[in-house]
Amino acid sequence: MGEIGGLAVFAAWCAWLSVSDLRTRRLPNAVTLPGAAVILAAAAVGDHLRPALVGGCLLAGGYLLVHLARPAAMGGGDVKLALGLGAVTAMAGPQAWLAAAVGAFVVxxxxxxxxxxxxxxxxxxxxxxxMCLVSLLALAL
Known part of the structure; x- marks a missing residue:
């Protein structure tokens, strides 16, 4: 598929999830979890599984801590979305991962x-x- 094709699919996934979250205030498991699995599979094929796993687990872990400390402030869907977004931004490097991790809260x-x-x-x-917008921007830059 290539890098451009992969970025287009990722952008479409982010758009779908963003529209869903804006309309329903929910990020559906049927979209977040398979998306994260596809990202991790692509990372494995591209020999980037280790940074993807570390980035995904670190970002999802941080979101999970916020969710557990204050469930009204952070939903479980955000935690699951963080797994895929953390993985894909970590494959682009630590600067992209950090920009996505911090930037989402700022936005x-x-x-x-x-x-x-x-x-x-x-x-x-x-x-x-x-989360999606900042991750896309971090990848684009």
Whole structure:
């Protein structure tokens, strides 16, 4: 498929999940988990399994800690999405992984702040779209 084709499939997966999260405030297991499995399989074929596993587990582990400490702040779908996003960004290098890990929280916080300034409610702001957007940007750069 090639790098461009893989990036296009990844972008489509991210778009699907982002739309789902914005509409329903849910990231479906039927999409997040198979996507993560495909990313890890591609990593294995491309001889990048180790960084993908480490990056995926580190990001998902961090998200899991937040979810366990404050379940209302971070959903289980975000934790599962972090597995695939952490894996794919880690394959691009530590800078891409770190940018994706930190950037998603920054973007969600900025969106929440902008909504508050506009007088809109922010009680259940989906985090998945920020995770996907920042991961795509980290890969593109």
């Amino acid at each position: 969600t916080a900025c969106v929440g702040g902008a909504l508050r300034l506009a007088g809109r409610p922010v009680a259940h702001l989906p985090h998945g779209p920020s």
